[in-house]
Amino acid sequence: MNASLHSQLICFLENDLGIPANEIAMALRHQDCGTQLPLILWQYGFVTLEQLDQIFSWLTRA
Template sequence: MTIHTRQGGELKVSPSTYSRLIHFLQEDLSISAASLAVAMRHREQDPGPLPMILWQYGLITLEQLEQIYDWLETA
């Protein structure tokens, strides 16, 4: 699996893909808006790919992390 990142660990995704990712997280994986907000706050202090931040802070399981990266490969 190859997910391209920019300097600072950001995922290279278009705004429309990012919007679809957020929708996927909320609708398919049932990640709450509150969990996403927590991850975004941590991301400001510790930049990195959103899926990894969600996992590092215990907001998603390892299985969900794999599902996210599988989804990103086909997005």
């Protein structure tokens, strides 16, 4: 994911889904090369399955 898309994703997570910045930061710290940020957010319980679906839908449109 390029830097611009990554920034847009962070804005979407914070502004549209209301995910707190500290939860996103924690997920980013625990992200490894093979795991996508949306899955980390879901694994930690920061997003619901419905929100996870919204994130993946947003990513396919981006």
